[in-house]
Amino acid sequence: MNVKQLVASITELIIKVVIAVFIIMFVYDTAVKAYDFGYRVFAEQPMTTGEGRIISVYVEDGDSAKDIGENLQEKGLIRDANLFFVQELLSENHGKIKPGIYDLNTSMSSNEMIAIMATETEAAEESEESEESEVSEESEAIEEPETVEETVEETE
Numbered sequence: 656m657n658v659k660q661l662v663a664s665i666t667e668l669i670i671k672v673v674i675a676v677f678i679i680m681f682v683y684d685t686a687v688k689a690y691d692f693g694y695r696v697f698a699e700q701p702m703t704t705g706e707g708r709i710i711s712v713y714v715e716d717g718d719s720a721k722d723i724g725e726n727l728q729e730k731g732l733i734r735d736a737n738l739f740f741v742q743e744l745l746s747e748n749h750g751k752i753k754p755g756i757y758d759l760n761t762s763m764s765s766n767e768m769i770a771i772m773a774t775e776t777e778a779a780e781e782s783e784e785s786e787e788s789e790v791s792e793e794s795e796a797i798e799e800p801e802t803v804e805e806t807v808e809e810t811e
Contacts, residue, residue: 692738695735696738696741696742696745699733699734699738699742699764699765700764701761701762701763701764702731702732702733702734702761702762703761703762704762705762706760706762707760707762707763708760708761709758709759709760710730710731710732710759710760710761711756711757711758711759712726712727712730712756712757712758712759713726713755714726714752714753714754714755714756714757714772715754716754718752718754720739720740720743720744720752721736721737721740723739723743723752723772724736724737724738724739724740724743727739727759727768731761732759732761732763732768733765733768739765742765742766742769746766746769746770748769748770748772748773752769752772753772753773753774755772757771757772759771
């Protein structure tokens with residue numbers, strides 16, 4: 656009986672040690688991954704150095720930061736869509752990304768991409784300005800004479 660108790664207690668001790676080792680390894684691994692993710696939120700490097708490649712990206716109206724991140728990851732502009740989501744969440748441009756077509760470069764950081772997508776595109780600004788000037792030109796051209804006499808004078 657004494658031998659059985661000794662074997663049982665040794666087996667129990669071994670199981671407890673193995674479980675403790677697995678828990679320690681799990682906590683350590685999780686802590687390393689959390690630290691790495693947190694570090695990358697603020698220090699993520701661009702995909703390439705140097706000139707990089709220009710890639711066009713279409714952002715639709717109603718796309719969330721998560722959708723945009725997945726699109727950028729598929730196109731090879733970023734490494735991690737979840738990281739992009741957190742970076743956009745913490746960015747000064749949070750919620751300001753506008754729909755449109757953007758030419759982004761693989762040598763840009765995520766923050767640079769967010770800043771570009773949060774500003775009005777030049778084409779959109781130019782089209783708004785041209786629409787405003789067309790409207791003002793049309794309103795000037797449509798000025799109607801105030802009296803019938805002015806109409807007669809203009810036709811002569």
